[in-house]
Amino acid sequence: MMQVVDSMPIKSPKVYEIIFNQIKESFMNGELKPGDKLPAERELSTRFKVSRTSIREALRVLESNGVIEVRPGDGTFIRQSEVQSLTDRLSITIINAENHLIYEMLEVRRVIETECAFLAAQRASSLDLQNILKALEDMAKSEQDEELGLQADLLFHNSIAQAANNSIFAGLVHTLSDQMKDTIRATRQHRFANTGHFQETLQEHKEIYFSIALKEADKAKQLMDAHIIRIRKQMATDTFESMGDAGDK
Known part of the structure; x- marks a missing residue:
C-alpha cells in the first residue's frame, strides 16, 4: 500500500501533480504495484489538506488517462499494466494537465x-x-x-x-x-x-x-x-x- 506522507497545505490547482508524483515515487521505491488500492478520498483529503472535491478531480484526471480504475463500492486501484508504461503515462499526464x-x-x-x-x-x-x-x-x-x-x-x-x-x-x-x-x-x-x-x-x-x-x-x-x-x-x-x-x- 502506498504510504502518503503529511504535507503542508496545497493550493487545489496543484493537487493532481502531488498525487501523480506520489504514485510515481511509490513505483520507483517499490511500495506500489499495478493492482494495488489507493487510499480513500477522505484520507487523501486529510493528508494533503485540500477538499475532497479537489482530490476527486485529481483522481478523475488519473482515471481518464488510464492510470487508475475506480470500482464502485470497492475503491480505486492502479490499473494492471507494466510499471514503466504506467510511469511514462504519468509523466505525459502531468505535462498535459500543467499545460492545460x-x-x-x-x-x-x-x-x-x-x-x-x-x-x-x-x-x-x-x-x-x-x-x-x-x-x-x-x-x-x-x-x-x-x-x-x-x-x-x-x-x-x-x-x-x-x-x-x-x-x-x-x-x-x-x-x-x-x-x-x-x-x-x-x-x-x-x-x-x-x-x-x-x-x-x-x-x-x-x-x-x-x-x-x-x-x-x-x-x-x-x-x-x-x-x-x-x-x-x-x-x-x-x-x-x-x-x-x-x-x-
Missing part, C-alpha cells in the same frame, strides 16, 4: 492585458512609463539571469496594468499575481529553450512599450494580443515536438 492550466491562464491574460495595454496608451502617466521602461531595461540585462528575467517580465505586465488606471483591472491582476508568475515562468522556460527566442521576446516587449509611450492605443492592444498568441503557439509546438521525441525513444 497554463493555456487557460493565457486566455485570461489575453482578455485582461490587451485591454490594459489599450487603456495604458491613453492614460499612462510619466511615472507609469518610467516603471514600464525600468522593467524593460532589466529584461534586456537578463539573458543569463533567469530570476531577473522573470521578475522583470512580471513587472512589465503588472506596470502596464497599473498604467491602465482602472482599479478593477489592477485588482484582478493583483489577485492573479501568483498564477501570473507561474505562467510567465513556464512560458519563458518554453520559449527560451530556443536561444533565438530571447531577443524575439525582448523585441515584442519593446514594441508594446513604444506603442504605449506614443499613445498608439489600437497598436498597443494588437501587439499585446499578438504577443500572447505567439507564446501559446510556441508552447503548443514545443510540447508536441517534445512528446514526439519521447515517443521515439
Whole structure:
C-alpha cells in the first residue's frame, strides 16, 4: 500500500501533480504495484489538506488517462499494466494537465492585458512609463539571469496594468499575481529553450512599450494580443515536438 506522507497545505490547482508524483515515487521505491488500492478520498483529503472535491478531480484526471480504475463500492486501484508504461503515462499526464492550466491562464491574460495595454496608451502617466521602461531595461540585462528575467517580465505586465488606471483591472491582476508568475515562468522556460527566442521576446516587449509611450492605443492592444498568441503557439509546438521525441525513444 502506498504510504502518503503529511504535507503542508496545497493550493487545489496543484493537487493532481502531488498525487501523480506520489504514485510515481511509490513505483520507483517499490511500495506500489499495478493492482494495488489507493487510499480513500477522505484520507487523501486529510493528508494533503485540500477538499475532497479537489482530490476527486485529481483522481478523475488519473482515471481518464488510464492510470487508475475506480470500482464502485470497492475503491480505486492502479490499473494492471507494466510499471514503466504506467510511469511514462504519468509523466505525459502531468505535462498535459500543467499545460492545460497554463493555456487557460493565457486566455485570461489575453482578455485582461490587451485591454490594459489599450487603456495604458491613453492614460499612462510619466511615472507609469518610467516603471514600464525600468522593467524593460532589466529584461534586456537578463539573458543569463533567469530570476531577473522573470521578475522583470512580471513587472512589465503588472506596470502596464497599473498604467491602465482602472482599479478593477489592477485588482484582478493583483489577485492573479501568483498564477501570473507561474505562467510567465513556464512560458519563458518554453520559449527560451530556443536561444533565438530571447531577443524575439525582448523585441515584442519593446514594441508594446513604444506603442504605449506614443499613445498608439489600437497598436498597443494588437501587439499585446499578438504577443500572447505567439507564446501559446510556441508552447503548443514545443510540447508536441517534445512528446514526439519521447515517443521515439
